[in-house]
Amino acid sequence: MNESRLLEHIARRSADLHGHGPVIVGPGDDCAVLRGSSGSMLITVDHLVEGRHYEPGTDIDLIARKAVARSVSDIAAMAGTPTWALATGALSDDMTQQQADELFERMSHWARHWGCPLVGGDIALMPRVGDTPGPTVLTVTVAGHTHPTRGPVLRSAARIGDDVYITGSVGASFSGGHHLRFEPRIAQAGWLADRLGDALGAMIDLSDGLGRDAGRVARASGVRIELDAARFPLRDPSRSPIAAAGDGEDYELLMTVRPGADLPDSIALGGDAPVPLTRIGRVCAGQGCVILTSGGDTIDATGLGWDHTSNG
Amino acid sequence: MNESRLLEHIARRSADLHGHGPVIVGPGDDCAVLRGSSGSMLITVDHLVEGRHYEPGTDIDLIARKAVARSVSDIAAMAGTPTWALATGALSDDMTQQQADELFERMSHWARHWGCPLVGGDIALMPRVGDTPGPTVLTVTVAGHTHPTRGPVLRSAARIGDDVYITGSVGASFSGGHHLRFEPRIAQAGWLADRLGDALGAMIDLSDGLGRDAGRVARASGVRIELDAARFPLRDPSRSPIAAAGDGEDYELLMTVRPGADLPDSIALGGDAPVPLTRIGRVCAGQGCVILTSGGDTIDATGLGWDHTSNG
Numbered sequence: 001m002n003e004s005r006l007l008e009h010i011a012r013r014s015a016d017l018h019g020h021g022p023v024i025v026g027p028g029d030d031c032a033v034l035r036g037s038s039g040s041m042l043i044t045v046d047h048l049v050e051g052r053h054y055e056p057g058t059d060i061d062l063i064a065r066k067a068v069a070r071s072v073s074d075i076a077a078m079a080g081t082p083t084w085a086l087a088t089g090a091l092s093d094d095m096t097q098q099q100a101d102e103l104f105e106r107m108s109h110w111a112r113h114w115g116c117p118l119v120g121g122d123i124a125l126m127p128r129v130g131d132t133p134g135p136t137v138l139t140v141t142v143a144g145h146t147h148p149t150r151g152p153v154l155r156s157a158a159r160i161g162d163d164v165y166i167t168g169s170v171g172a173s174f175s176g177g178h179h180l181r182f183e184p185r186i187a188q189a190g191w192l193a194d195r196l197g198d199a200l201g202a203m204i205d206l207s208d209g210l211g212r213d214a215g216r217v218a219r220a221s222g223v224r225i226e227l228d229a230a231r232f233p234l235r236d237p238s239r240s241p242i243a244a245a246g247d248g249e250d251y252e253l254l255m256t257v258r259p260g261a262d263l264p265d266s267i268a269l270g271g272d273a274p275v276p277l278t279r280i281g282r283v284c285a286g287q288g289c290v291i292l293t294s295g296g297d298t299i300d301a302t303g304l305g306w307d308h309t310s311n312g
Numbered sequence: 313m314n315e316s317r318l319l320e321h322i323a324r325r326s327a328d329l330h331g332h333g334p335v336i337v338g339p340g341d342d343c344a345v346l347r348g349s350s351g352s353m354l355i356t357v358d359h360l361v362e363g364r365h366y367e368p369g370t371d372i373d374l375i376a377r378k379a380v381a382r383s384v385s386d387i388a389a390m391a392g393t394p395t396w397a398l399a400t401g402a403l404s405d406d407m408t409q410q411q412a413d414e415l416f417e418r419m420s421h422w423a424r425h426w427g428c429p430l431v432g433g434d435i436a437l438m439p440r441v442g443d444t445p446g447p448t449v450l451t452v453t454v455a456g457h458t459h460p461t462r463g464p465v466l467r468s469a470a471r472i473g474d475d476v477y478i479t480g481s482v483g484a485s486f487s488g489g490h491h492l493r494f495e496p497r498i499a500q501a502g503w504l505a506d507r508l509g510d511a512l513g514a515m516i517d518l519s520d521g522l523g524r525d526a527g528r529v530a531r532a533s534g535v536r537i538e539l540d541a542a543r544f545p546l547r548d549p550s551r552s553p554i555a556a557a558g559d560g561e562d563y564e565l566l567m568t569v570r571p572g573a574d575l576p577d578s579i580a581l582g583g584d585a586p587v588p589l590t591r592i593g594r595v596c597a598g599q600g601c602v603i604l605t606s607g608g609d610t611i612d613a614t615g616l617g618w619d620h621t622s623n624g
Contacts, residue, residue, distance in 0.1 A: 001409050003435050010416050014430065022396055023431050032431035034396060036348065045398050045453065047436035084334055084346060086357050090402075090449045097313050104322050118326060119335050119344035122451065123315050124359035129441035137402045137449045139434065141357065 025154060028220070030077035030204060031144070033152045040152060042144040044074035050092065050135035054180065060099060062180040063138075064106030070207070071142040072114045072184040073251045077205035079153040079193040080144035081186065082116035087140050090126045093133035107140070114184065116142050150193035150200060153255070158202035158221035162256035164281035167269070170210050170252060171244025172236035179249040188269045188277070189253060196263070201256035201283075210245040211301030214254055214281075215289035218302075221256075224286030227301060230294045231280045245291060246304035256283050337466060340532070342389035342517060343456070345464045352464060354456040356386035362404065362447035366492065372411060374492040375450075376418030382519070383454040384426045384496040385563045389517035391465040391505040392456035393498065394428035399452050402438045405445035419452070426496065428454050462505035462512060465567070470514035470533035474568035476593035479581070482522050482564065483556025484548035491561040500581045500589070501565060508575070513568035513595075522557040523613030526566055526593075527601035530614075533568075536598030539613065542606045543592045557603060558616035568595050 011028035018026050024040055025033035031042040048067040050056055068085065075082050087107045091100050100123075111118045126134040146152045167188050173179045185205070192200050202221055206213045210232070218225040229241035236244070257263055268274035289301040323340035330338050336352055337345035343354040360379040362368055380397065387394050399419045403412050416433075423430045438446040458464045479500050485491045497517070504512050514533055518525045522544070530537040541553035548556070569575055580586035601613040 001403065001405075001407065001412055001437060003437065006409065006412055006416065006435055009413050010420070010430075010433065013417060013420060017429055017431065021429070023429065027430070027432050032396075032398075034431065043396075043398065043432060045400055045432065045434050045451075047400060047402055047434050049402055049436050049439065051439040052436060084344075084355075086344075086355065086453060088357055088359060088451050090359055090361055091313065093313075095313065097318065100313055100318055101321050104318065105325060108322070108325060117329055117333070117335065118322075118339070119329065119346065120339050120355060120357065121322065122357050122359050123318055124361050124364060124449075125313060125315065126449070127361065127363040127447055129444045129446055132441045132444075134441055134446050135439055137436075137438070139357075139400050139451050141398060141453055 025152065029155050030074040031080070033146065039148065040146040042075055042078050042080040042146060042152065043141065044071050045139055045141040046070040046074065048138040058180065060102050061106045064103055065110050066180050067138045067140045068107055068110040068114065069182060069184050071140045072116065072186065073205045075142055075144040076185045076189045077203050077253060079147040079150055079189040079203065082114050082142050082144045084119045085111045085116040085140055085142045087118050087121040088138065090124045090137040092126050092136040093128050095136065114186065147190065147193040150197055153193065153200055153203040155202050155204050155217050155220040158217050158223050158256040158283045159258070160223055160283055160285050161259045162201045162283040163259065163279050164225060164227065164254065164256050164283060165277055165279050166252050166254045167275050167277055168252040169233040169235040170206065170250045171234050171239045171247045173247055173249040176236060178235060182251040184251065185253045185275070188275050191269055192255065196257060196261055199258040199261035201258055203253055203255040206250040206252045206254055207248060209248040209304055210250065210254065211289060211291060211304035215302030217254065217256070218287060218289045224284045225281060225289040226284055227281035227289065227291045229291050231278060233276060233278050242291060242299060245301060337464065341467050342386040343392070345458065351460065352458040354387055354390050354392040354458060354464065355453065356383050357451055357453040358382040358386065360450040370492065372414050373418045376415055377422050378492050379450045379452045380419055380422040380426065381494060381496050381563070383452045384428065384498065385517045387454055387456040388497045388501045389515050389565060391459040391462055391501040391515065393502070394426050394454050394456045396431045397423045397428040397452055397454045399430050399433040400450065402436045402449040404438050404448040405440050407448065426498065459502065459505040462509055465505065465512055465515040467514050467516050467529050467532040470529050470535050470568040470595045472535055472595055472597050473571045474513045474595040475571065475591050476537060476539065476566065476568050476595060477589055477591050478564050478566045479587050479589055480564040481545040481547040482518065482562045483546050483551045483559045485559055485561040488548060490547060494563040496563065497565045497587070500587050503581055504567065508569060508573055511570040511573035513570055515565055515567040518562040518564045518566055519560060521560040521616050522562065522566065523601060523603060523616035527614030529566065530599060530601045536596045537593060537601040538596055539593035539601065539603045541603050543590060545588060545590050554603060554611060557613060
């Protein structure tokens with residue numbers, strides 16, 4: 001089964017929804033965008049599956065944190081502000097009542113922490129598979145407001161001539177534990193939307209790897225993206241830029257910025273713990289996404305990394 | 313693990329949310345109620361777990377239908393109108409790409425059918441457990457508008473002196489296949505809210521059995537509910553009323569109606585396929601929910617049936 005292909009089918013089937021009824025943007029972006037009477041609403045949902053998105057035995061607080069943070073990161077990718085959340089858990093049979101209670105208590109904690117209190121949810125027991133407990137499967141839905149002046153920042157808004165930037169650094173997220181402790185870039189996205197306005201083009205959060213996710217922006221926008229490997233800010237300097245671009249689970253933001261926006265190649269976005277923002281490439285005519293190496297090679301970036309896409 | 317107890321913990325922990333920020337009603341009812349600028353919004357999410365809520369090998373269209381219908385039924389329980397939906401699937405490894413695609417196509421179909429097109433979702437692959445494919449786990453989130461004049465119909469609004477009514481019939485739903493083909497009572501709930509206004513007291517949909525769910529209304533409202541076994545409309549006349557009250561998966565509505573509402577004991581709610589509405593009991597001072605048998609016994613109804621509650 002190929003998740004990306006399945007999601008493309010779903011997005012294609014839903015294409016007629018765009019602009020109809022409450023739907024401004026349907027399946028295929030980081031969030032759906034729905035019409036409200038006081039501005040637009042963002043909505044997104046993500047899975048967290050034991051054995052896929054975290055290892056069995058992971059600390060319950062970190063499981064809860066990641067379950068919420070993944071969806072909050074999708075709101076950040078549209079430059080939105082989280083407002084409320086729903087959580088579901090199909091809970092493994094090997095979980096005690098106390099552990100299950102702690103899991104939901106910590107999801108509730110993190111949801112409030114990021115401004116989107118849990119307003120509801122559902123719990124089911126995961127059946128055993130033969131004699132073995134099945135894995136725990138969580139989903140977290142997060143709703144948000146769009147940015148009050150810039151509106152939702154879509155994947156499809158990159159234009160030829162834009163520069164490509166990313167927040168933070170990439171690579172070695174799963175192996176280094178970053179995937180359990182990342183900070184969704186809500187504040188940084190808000191700062192960029194405030195500061196850049198319409199000069200902030202397209203944006204996406206990096207869940208499946210820099211290469212693959214940059215490729216999604218290129219496809220949605222009908223452009224080509226060229227990335228310079230030598231410019232990639234690496235989380236683990238011993239990792240090659242190409243490998244890092246395929247690692248996934250960075251939960252950083254990649255965005256395109258109109259020429260003339262007067263943004264330096266590298267700045268630190270403010271706050272208590274400044275986050276670097278680095279120019280790593282450009283938007284050109286054509287299609288696809290390539291990485292240019294310092295050795296002069298051109299590597300197709302869209303097949304790098306793994307495939308556990310989410311949308312809406 | 314006890315799902316009901318866990319959900320009670322969650323609802324208690326979230327009690328401070330009620331009336332704060334966007335939250336009008338938080339966890340603990342059929343839906344959460346959120347403040348919008350043009351009236352209130354309902355939101356609910358439900359699981360559908362292979363091997364728990366449907367048998368492996370069930371027709372894909374019926375799986376999709378039930379996944380959507382369960383959540384739509386929660387909107388009906390608040391007398392709301394569905395507006396949009398999100399679907400997630402953690403898909404078993406034994407599902408082909410074509411089956412997965414069909415599953416989402418049919419969820420999309422049924423969501424549109426009930427007025428709440430899928431605006432987004434997420435797909436994950438369920439890991440194998442040992443050598444065996446894990447079960448498929450679906451969730452469907454449905455949002456809705458509240459009734460324009462009556463507002464949301466809560467579980468907590470039963471009052472001493474109210475009559476208790478149910479739509480349709482109860483019992484033998486899982487064994488008879490009703491659980492895969494039920495029609496969520498959106499139209500009937502709307503009719504009741506139009507016709508009765510504030511005389512429509514509390515409402516709930518019957519997912520875990522008439523006895524257990526009536527007990528939830530009694531607890532939320534701080535009252536006692538007495539049901540007359542002889543009045544239960546039975547789906548399978550060979551089933552005893554007490555057994556039928558524990559069967560669950562009816563997805564009918566139970567409501568309380570103020571005295572003086574001038575509703576007959578038994579009427580058919582209009583439409584192409586009229587749905588019976590039957591008075592089956594009353595709301596009294598006290599607590600709990602009991603069933604009075606024709607033999608003069610009084611049976612505690614709150615422990616009947618099974619426990620796969622959902623909320624919010």
